[in-house]
Amino acid sequence: MTASTASKRIVFTGGSGKAGRHVIPYLLSRGHTVLNLDLIPLPHPSVYTLKTDLTDAGQVFNALTSNFHIADYENPRHSDTVPVGPIDAVIHFAAYARNMLVPDNECFKGNVLSTYNVIEAACKLGVKKVIIASSETTYGVCFAQGESDYHSFPLEEDYDCGNTFMTSVEEDLVR
Numbered sequence: 001m002t003a004s005t006a007s008k009r010i011v012f013t014g015g016s017g018k019a020g021r022h023v024i025p026y027l028l029s030r031g032h033t034v035l036n037l038d039l040i041p042l043p044h045p046s047v048y049t050l051k052t053d054l055t056d057a058g059q060v061f062n063a064l065t066s067n068f069h070i071a072d073y074e075n076p077r078h079s080d081t082v083p084v085g086p087i088d089a090v091i092h093f094a095a096y097a098r099n100m101l102v103p104d105n106e107c108f109k110g111n112v113l114s115t116y117n118v119i120e121a122a123c124k125l126g127v128k129k130v131i132i133a134s135s136e137t138t139y140g141v142c143f144a145q146g147e148s149d150y151h152s153f154p155l156e157e158d159y160d161c162g163n164t165f166m167t168s169v170e171e172d173l174v175r
Contacts, residue, residue, distance in 0.1 A: 007031045009087045011064055013054060013118060014094030016042040019133065023093070035068040035087075038094065054094055054114035061121040064090065089129035092118045 015024045015036035021044075027034050028046055036042045037052040037060075048069045052059050064087060067073060094114055096107040115132060122130045151159075 007033060008089055009033050009035075009068065010089045010091060011035050011037060011087050013037045013052075013090070013092045013114070015047065016040040016049065017093060018097065020093045023091070033068055035063075035066065037063050054117055055110055057117045057120065060114075060117040061125070064121050064125055064127070086126040086128075088127075089131065090118060090122045090127055091131045091133075093133045095133075 010027060010032050012020060012024055012027070012034050013036075014020045015034070016038040020036070020038075021042060024034050024036065024042065024044065024047055028044075034047050036047050036049040037054065038049050039051055039053070041049040041051075050063050050066055052063045054060055092115060095111045096102060099107060101107065102110070119130055119132075
């Protein structure tokens with residue numbers, strides 16, 4: 001393996017979810033080591049799931065510095081089998097994927113706060129790659145009531161979505 005294709009240590013958030021349970025096996029097939037951060041275990045023998053509340057910054061910071069498997073505790077902290085230094089990448093898939101799973105304010109809070117905590121901890125720990133997945137909830141599409149005519153996806157930054165909550169916040173910020 002070359003340096004660009006060498007095995008990477010990857011923390012994956014939301015790996016037990018609909019998309020994550022398909023992406024993690026692919027990463028493993030490419031030779032990477034994966035630690036899953038989720039509230040529900042991923043039933044995969046090669047992946048340890050660390051139950052983590054991503055809306056709690058302390059839990060996120062601690063999880064990103066954690067061992068990848070319980071067996072890692074059997075080895076000395078600075079041995080050849082327990083890597084030292086930051087993980088190679090964080091892939092953040094954890095989120096409420098649509099409305100009506102929890103109240104709208106909890107969906108917003110959970111998705112925004114978890115993303116912030118993951119990015120902040122990764123940056124402070126020196127993680128070089130952070131990959132974030134998103135969905136139409138970012139645009140407010142699933143929260144729209146009545147007819148909504150979106151002409152194309154993905155929406156561009158200058159796309160007029162009407163007077164959404166975030167548009168109102170943005171307008172308040174520039175006043």
